[in-house]
Amino acid sequence: MNGWITPDWPTPKRIHAASSTRQLPGCSQPPFERCNLADHVGDQPAALASNRAALGAQWQLPSEPRWLHQVHGKAVWMASAGDRASAEPPTADASVSRDAGVVLAILTADCLPILLGAQDGNEVAAIHAGWRGLAAGVIEATVARMQTPPSRLLAWLGPAIGPKAFVVGDEVRLAMMAVDAAAVAAFSKMDDARGSAPKWLCDLYLLARQRLGMVGVDAVYGGGLCTYSDADRFYSYRRQTPTGRMASLIWMG
Numbered sequence: 001m002n003g004w005i006t007p008d009w010p011t012p013k014r015i016h017a018a019s020s021t022r023q024l025p026g027c028s029q030p031p032f033e034r035c036n037l038a039d040h041v042g043d044q045p046a047a048l049a050s051n052r053a054a055l056g057a058q059w060q061l062p063s064e065p066r067w068l069h070q071v072h073g074k075a076v077w078m079a080s081a082g083d084r085a086s087a088e089p090p091t092a093d094a095s096v097s098r099d100a101g102v103v104l105a106i107l108t109a110d111c112l113p114i115l116l117g118a119q120d121g122n123e124v125a126a127i128h129a130g131w132r133g134l135a136a137g138v139i140e141a142t143v144a145r146m147q148t149p150p151s152r153l154l155a156w157l158g159p160a161i162g163p164k165a166f167v168v169g170d171e172v173r174l175a176m177m178a179v180d181a182a183a184v185a186a187f188s189k190m191d192d193a194r195g196s197a198p199k200w201l202c203d204l205y206l207l208a209r210q211r212l213g214m215v216g217v218d219a220v221y222g223g224g225l226c227t228y229s230d231a232d233r234f235y236s237y238r239r240q241t242p243t244g245r246m247a248s249l250i251w252m253g
Contacts, residue, residue: 003035007156009221012121014100017250018059019113019158021233026051028244036235036244038107039067043244055247065105065249068092072111072132074141079104094127094142103251109235110227112160112204113248114139116217118148124250129208131168135175139211150216158248159234162226163188163203166238170198182210 003024007017026035027047035051036043056064066079069091077092081099095104104126106113111130118124125142127133143150167190176183186206190199205223212220227234227246235243 005159005225007115007158007222009117009154009156009219011117011154012119014121014253015117015124015250016059016253017115017117017124017156017248019248020055020246021159022235022244022246023233024051024058025054031240031242032244037247038245041244042242059249061103061249062101062251062253063103065103065247066095066097067105067107068095068128070107070128072128072130072136074133074136074138076138076142076145078145093129093133093138094125096123096125096142096145097252098123098147100252103249106248107245108158108160108227108248109237109243109245110161110166112208113158113246114208114212115156115158115248115250116142116146117154117156117250118146119152119154119219120148121252123148124252126248126250129204131172131176131202131204131207134204134207134211135179137179137211139208140215143215143217151218153217153219155212155217155220155222157205157208157220157222159225159227159230159246160204161228161236161238162224163201163205165226165228166202166204168200168202170200172202173200176207180210180214183207186210 024035028036075092114127116125186203
């Protein structure tokens with residue numbers, strides 16, 4: 001489907017997943033053009049409402065997406081068919097559902113969206129994973145709330161700022177290494193002859209793969225789509241502020 005990225009992973013047919021791009025038809029004006037899906041970036045409410053309505057129609061979604069108030073933490077919301085989409089989304093950075101027709105949604109513009117699907121098709125999850133969330137343990141918290149054994153989960157890593165573009169300070173490197181010393185492999189020191197504080201290139205994809213592996217999720221797909229370097233397809237907070245947000249969705253039919 002034009003304007004969408006669909007995961008290439010061997011989930012059962014009842015699991016549906018997709019990630020939007022800014023190439024989708026939409027009503028948002030610069031700097032949010034064209035299909036911003038976030039309500040917290042300063043876009044016009046009418047444009048956002050139109051964009052979200054078009055999203056549901058294009059995919060024939062079985063219900064309104066369960067949006068979250070994302071805060072770079074590790075709280076996990078258990079979403080069920082009895083819930084109703086709320087004007088005040090729950091504060092969480094991940095969601096899990098075992099019910100058909102419940103559409104989980106994550107908004108990103110450099111942070112990493114991670115989708116999880118059970119190999120038997122009976123459970124799904126969506127995770128918002130920036131470096132703060134990864135350091136806080138959002139992956140571990142999400143997997144812990146799922147009934148599916150980690151070895152029976154499939155993971156897909158969506159578009160995020162890539163390892164050649166994500167420049168961070170030493171505090172990020174130290175925070176991740178405090179969680180797992182192996183995280184050192186995800187950082188490459190940048191040359192700087194000016195004697196300033198050290199800067200590092202950070203590989204969010206590798207950090208996520210490490211955390212998934214630590215909890216027993218070895219079937220990991222996706223990765224490699226850089227939001228910063230691909231301005232035609234993706235919003236990027238690092239490249240342009242303010243900017244819009246893409247949505248990554250997962251649900252069971």
